[in-house]
Amino acid sequence: MFTLNCNGKLLVADKPLVMGIINTTPDSFYADSRFQQLYQILNIAEELRGDGADILDIGGQSTRPFSERVSMEEELERVIPAIEALHYNFPETIISIDTFYSEVARQAIAAGAGMINDISGGGVDPDMIPLAGTLNVPYICVHIKGTPQTMLQHTNYEDVTREVIDYFIHKTAECKRAGIKDVIIDPGFGFAKTIEHNFRLLKELHLLQILEKPILMGISRKGTIYKTLGVTADEALNGTTALNMVGLMNGATILRVHDVKEAVETVKLYMKLK
Numbered sequence: 412m413f414t415l416n417c418n419g420k421l422l423v424a425d426k427p428l429v430m431g432i433i434n435t436t437p438d439s440f441y442a443d444s445r446f447q448q449l450y451q452i453l454n455i456a457e458e459l460r461g462d463g464a465d466i467l468d469i470g471g472q473s474t475r476p477f478s479e480r481v482s483m484e485e486e487l488e489r490v491i492p493a494i495e496a497l498h499y500n501f502p503e504t505i506i507s508i509d510t511f512y513s514e515v516a517r518q519a520i521a522a523g524a525g526m527i528n529d530i531s532g533g534g535v536d537p538d539m540i541p542l543a544g545t546l547n548v549p550y551i552c553v554h555i556k557g558t559p560q561t562m563l564q565h566t567n568y569e570d571v572t573r574e575v576i577d578y579f580i581h582k583t584a585e586c587k588r589a590g591i592k593d594v595i596i597d598p599g600f601g602f603a604k605t606i607e608h609n610f611r612l613l614k615e616l617h618l619l620q621i622l623e624k625p626i627l628m629g630i631s632r633k634g635t636i637y638k639t640l641g642v643t644a645d646e647a648l649n650g651t652t653a654l655n656m657v658g659l660m661n662g663a664t665i666l667r668v669h670d671v672k673e674a675v676e677t678v679k680l681y682m683k684l685k
Contacts, residue, residue, distance in 0.1 A: 428666070494523050531555060540589045544606060552594055556603035571604065
């Protein structure tokens with residue numbers, strides 16, 4: 412069990428949590444996760460909450476390989492009205508802001524978000540980790556090498572799991588020095604990793620428990636699944652569910668997913684195995 416203080420809202424986890432993805436983007440890799448109009452965002456949020464989402468993760472920038480980086484100003488225009496509307500309509504919902512810009516994170520927390528999800532681990536904006544410490548909100552630290560634009564050039568590892576653990580040893584220490592009380596680690600499936608690396612990390616995910624931090628797993632509908640199965644992202648729900656169960660059995664404590672209902676069912680079945 413772990414507890415997160417999310418901008419004044421206490422999230423007590425006595426079982427694995429499910430984080431639902433809402434992208435305010437026109438270009439995220441999975442088309443059905445894209446919502447640009449406020450009424451669409453509110454509708455999908457109501458659906459995901461009804462399906463059992465513990466957290467809603469709002470992102471205004473695609474981080475798929477070779478994606479075009481969006482400016483801070485444009486990202487603010489995409490996410491802040493969405494977070495304000497979500498906070499107004501669903502005030503008890505825990506909202507996570509998916510960004511690597513510290514200013515976006517700052518304004519998102521002011522607008523009602525309670526958690527920062529930074530796929531760069533502070534690598535894009537050096538002010539991000541100090542800001543998270545100042546705001547006193549949970550910080551999701553993701554493993555990546557390079558940026559979404561360059562990460563496929565950085566897939567050389569002697570031992571991917573050991574390097575990910577070493578990365579988090581240093582990053583969690585940095586977060587502690589910055590005053591961050593709640594650090595969540597995400598091994599970054601698909602970020603600067605081959606399909607083989609991703610399966611190795613999944614198989615050895617339990618080794619990350621040595622860090623004594625909640626482990627977020629975000630493998631939903633990613634290329635590791637649909638390329639392995641020879642299908643598309645649209646057809647990757649079954650594969651996602653299968654690997655989410657493997658992740659839970661190997662120590663994942665938060666599932667970041669496009670399909671909340673199926674993930675919640677997976678958690679329920681997993682809990683029967685405990």
